[in-house]
Amino acid sequence: MSLSRLTGWGRTAPSVAEVTVDVDPQSLRAVLGEADARGVLARGLGRSYGDAAQNGGGRVVCVAEHTVDVDAVSGVVRAGASVSFDELISALLPHGLFVPVSPGTRRITVGGAIAADIHGKNHHADGSWGAHLLDLEMMLASGEIRIVTPLADPELFWATIGGMGLTGVVLSCRFRALRVETSRVLVDTWRTNDLDGTMSLMAERDADYRYTVAWIDSLATGGRLGRGVVTMADHAPASAVPDVSPLGFSDRARIGVPRLVPSGLLNGLTVRAFNELWYRKSPVQRTAEVQGIGEFFHPLDMIRDWNRLYGRQGMLQYQFVVPLGAEGTLRAAIEGLARGGAASFLTVLKRFGSANDGYLSFPFPGWTLTLDVPTGLSGLSALLDGLDRTLVEVGGRVYLAKDSRLSPDHLAGMYPRLEQWRAVCERVDPDHRFQSDLSRRLGMRRRSAAST
Amino acid sequence: MGNVQRVLLLGGTSEIGQAIVRALLQGRSGVHVVLASRNPDSCGAFASELRGRGASVECLAFDADDPGSHRGVVDLAAAGGDLDVIITAWGVLGAPQCALDADPVSASAVVQTNFAGVVSAGLEAARVLRQQGHGTLVHLSSVAAERTRRANFVYGSSKAGSDAFMQGLADSLVGSGARVLVMRPGFVSTKMTAGMKPHPFSTTPEAIAAATVKALRGTATTVWVPGVLRVLFAVLRHLPRVVWRRLPI
Ligand SMILES: Cc1cc2nc3c(=O)[nH]c(=O)nc-3n(C[C@H](O)[C@H](O)[C@H](O)COP(=O)(O)OP(=O)(O)OC[C@H]3O[C@@H](n4cnc5c(N)ncnc54)[C@H](O)[C@@H]3O)c2cc1C
Ligand SMILES: NC(=O)c1ccc[n+]([C@@H]2O[C@H](COP(=O)([O-])OP(=O)(O)OC[C@H]3O[C@@H](n4cnc5c(N)ncnc54)[C@H](OP(=O)(O)O)[C@@H]3O)[C@@H](O)[C@H]2O)c1
Numbered sequence: 001m002s003l004s005r006l007t008g009w010g011r012t013a014p015s016v017a018e019v020t021v022d023v024d025p026q027s028l029r030a031v032l033g034e035a036d037a038r039g040v041l042a043r044g045l046g047r048s049y050g051d052a053a054q055n056g057g058g059r060v061v062c063v064a065e066h067t068v069d070v071d072a073v074s075g076v077v078r079a080g081a082s083v084s085f086d087e088l089i090s091a092l093l094p095h096g097l098f099v100p101v102s103p104g105t106r107r108i109t110v111g112g113a114i115a116a117d118i119h120g121k122n123h124h125a126d127g128s129w130g131a132h133l134l135d136l137e138m139m140l141a142s143g144e145i146r147i148v149t150p151l152a153d154p155e156l157f158w159a160t161i162g163g164m165g166l167t168g169v170v171l172s173c174r175f176r177a178l179r180v181e182t183s184r185v186l187v188d189t190w191r192t193n194d195l196d197g198t199m200s201l202m203a204e205r206d207a208d209y210r211y212t213v214a215w216i217d218s219l220a221t222g223g224r225l226g227r228g229v230v231t232m233a234d235h236a237p238a239s240a241v242p243d244v245s246p247l248g249f250s251d252r253a254r255i256g257v258p259r260l261v262p263s264g265l266l267n268g269l270t271v272r273a274f275n276e277l278w279y280r281k282s283p284v285q286r287t288a289e290v291q292g293i294g295e296f297f298h299p300l301d302m303i304r305d306w307n308r309l310y311g312r313q314g315m316l317q318y319q320f321v322v323p324l325g326a327e328g329t330l331r332a333a334i335e336g337l338a339r340g341g342a343a344s345f346l347t348v349l350k351r352f353g354s355a356n357d358g359y360l361s362f363p364f365p366g367w368t369l370t371l372d373v374p375t376g377l378s379g380l381s382a383l384l385d386g387l388d389r390t391l392v393e394v395g396g397r398v399y400l401a402k403d404s405r406l407s408p409d410h411l412a413g414m415y416p417r418l419e420q421w422r423a424v425c426e427r428v429d430p431d432h433r434f435q436s437d438l439s440r441r442l443g444m445r446r447r448s449a450a451s452t
Numbered sequence: 453m454g455n456v457q458r459v460l461l462l463g464g465t466s467e468i469g470q471a472i473v474r475a476l477l478q479g480r481s482g483v484h485v486v487l488a489s490r491n492p493d494s495c496g497a498f499a500s501e502l503r504g505r506g507a508s509v510e511c512l513a514f515d516a517d518d519p520g521s522h523r524g525v526v527d528l529a530a531a532g533g534d535l536d537v538i539i540t541a542w543g544v545l546g547a548p549q550c551a552l553d554a555d556p557v558s559a560s561a562v563v564q565t566n567f568a569g570v571v572s573a574g575l576e577a578a579r580v581l582r583q584q585g586h587g588t589l590v591h592l593s594s595v596a597a598e599r600t601r602r603a604n605f606v607y608g609s610s611k612a613g614s615d616a617f618m619q620g621l622a623d624s625l626v627g628s629g630a631r632v633l634v635m636r637p638g639f640v641s642t643k644m645t646a647g648m649k650p651h652p653f654s655t656t657p658e659a660i661a662a663a664t665v666k667a668l669r670g671t672a673t674t675v676w677v678p679g680v681l682r683v684l685f686a687v688l689r690h691l692p693r694v695v696w697r698r699l700p701i
Pocket of ligand 1: 063
């Protein structure tokens with residue numbers, strides 16, 4: 001146990017907490033018993049961008065739940081909460097199995113995947129992480145360990161999926177893995193000329209592929225607004241990969257970023273150059289390119305600590321979703337950001353499929369846009385605050401796992417089932433033992449809607 | 453940082469303090485501001501202005517001269533949620549030095565407000581920030597704290613005392629996640645200095661506010677406004693007494 005300064009992956013808004021790592025259930029129970037008004041929070045690998053995995057002035061625990069049990073016959077897997085997706089994928093592939101949802105990095109934990117109800121490039125086809133879960137083993141505020149299933153306690157189950165660690169500490173879960181013949185994907189690529197081109201391609205061809213995503217040139221304006229590179233892929237069948245080890249998987253050597261990166265290294269100019277380059281280097285169209293898992297799903301993992309490229313001020317991720325029918329808002333947002341010079345290094349557009357029952361789960365049918373910009377940019381706050389207001393009006397929302405700046409006034413508007421979620425939290429955690437910087441900042445556990 | 457969401461201004465009617473709050477709200481909505489002053493009603497106009505900019509505002513009673521009440525004020529302000537920034541902005545100039553020379557009771561009242569009040573409120577603020585594990589205490593010191601002048605040495609020594617206190621408080625908070633930012637402005641035309649002739653190297657509440665917002669994003673612990681004062685005082689501080697005494701500043 002020690003006092004440590006924690007931040008999210010965006011490295012903004014640090015806070016200091018008493019951190020205990022490798023906690024077994026018995027010690028966890030003791031920590032819960034000792035908790036004061038600042039409460040307790042579980043933390044995974046700290047890959048949420050904002051303050052979701054911080055608990056300033058309180059306790060933060062990392063559980064020691066590292067086991068993976070694979071039933072190769074049924075494809076059902078039990079994984080400990082602290083297992084990383086890197087370890088999980090390495091454990092599954094030899095059995096011809098793969099994670100049913102893979103985010104843009106393998107450096108996240110199973111616990112973090114549950115708490116954020118993560119989504120991947122296959123959301124339109126397979127939904128988010130929660131859709132594949134069979135049960136959760138968790139420790140409640142009382143210290144009791146319970147197996148929570150969607151049948152026995154649907155409320156707690158769905159309050160925990162996307163519940164940002166505020167319903168209890170997940171120890172492990174069971175999920176149904178995806179069968180694959182190889183560790184490769186076959187990728188089709190298109191370069192598009194404008195936003196209409198990008199969106200119609202995705203809307204029309206989504207159904208034909210398991211994985212689809214578009215990278216958008218965030219600085220193109222006018223007639224080129226929303227131009228980008230669309231990739232769609234499926235797992236490669238064994239016949240497509242005449243390879244000695246079709247299920248082989250190795251982590252490539254990764255390069256690091258020096259500790260003291262000058263603050264402006266990723267600035268308007270370099271990002272513009274990068275965007276231009278990326279667009280130009282992409283083929284106008286290419287089919288059935290064989291790619292490895294890392295290359296396709298986790299390109300950023302090749303550069304260790306790439307968040308340091310943003311310098312001391314850190315970076316801000318902003319991810320939102322607008323419902324189908326609110327495409328105008330999406331266009332206006334991309335326009336506003338391009339006009340405001342919000343030079344985003346990686347801007348990603350994706351069409352979501354159906355939602356699950358998670359009270360605070362982020363995805364629902366619509367378009368989601370992700371961007372990351374250095375926090376120093378002037379006028380950025382006003383731009384994003386304006387976007388937040390529009391989102392509430394059109395029934396959109398921002399992703400809490402990436403948030404560090406949302407105003408509490410907008411939370412209920414974006415997450416209409418917030419009150420029901422609060423009621424479940426009150427039932428299992430009446431003393432508000434589970435808290436985070438995020439939950440306090442947004443007043444998530446506030447009783448009733450009596451905000452002032 | 454860029455995500456200040458709850459602010460406590462102790463000395464809610466201070467012109468410099470108000471300018472800092474305005475700058476923190478620049479381009480943002482949904483920020484919660486607690487204005488604490490001797491007469492909460494006197495913050496009414498400023499509160500409406502802030503609400504007009506999309507902030508929510510609470511007005512509390514706060515008297516620097518009543519240290520026993522400081523815990524309650526700070527706790528009340530923090531009850532609604534974590535405070536990202538607490539500003540200690542009150543202060544009095546006192547009667548002209550020539551009058552104070554002959555009025556020790558009034559002179560000690562200046563010290564009570566500017567120094568003793570800062571000590572008790574500062575300790576309470578630090579307690580709350582330490583509990584939170586984050587947050588910044590911004591103190592309005594003054595260049596007058598650097599070296600007391602014949603022309604206002606009661607005020608100057610009261611500011612020097614509180615400045616020294618804040619430096620120590622800053623050290624005590626290292627590792628806690630909370631920090632102290634000491635602002636040392638030069639002369640500013642506000643109601644405190646009404647009728648006085650601006651000194652060389654004067655500045656404005658807005659300039660101090662901009663410098664504060666910038667410093668909140670960085671790691672500086674003491675900031676002079678204008679910045680040139682830092683260099684100037686590095687020299688002035690070491691001038692022989694006879695020379696310093698005679699300088700027309
Ligand atoms: C490069 C990159 C790409 C990303 N791509 C995607 C993406 O494509 N899709 C997507 O959905 N997200 C994506 N993310 C976000 C990331 O997947 C989520 O923020 C995820 O929650 C991070 O997991 P973590 O283990 O690092 O958790 P942390 O960041 O440490 O914690 C996140 C939340 O999980 C809770 N938590 C952690 N462990 C437990 C536990 N045992 N019990 C209960 N609660 C727990 C924490 O309290 C906190 O609320 C990406 C992040 C990065 C850095
Ligand atoms: N102006 C300058 O040239 C200058 C230069 C350097 C530093 N500073 C420092 O900056 C700070 C703010 O100054 P300013 O220029 O903004 O002055 P200001 O506008 O006069 O504000 C000072 C405020 O202090 C409040 N105050 C006085 N006694 C108080 C008490 N006992 N309890 C609570 N509040 C009390 C007053 O509020 P009410 O009367 O409404 O209660 C007054 O509004 C001061 O600490 C000052 O020393 C000023």
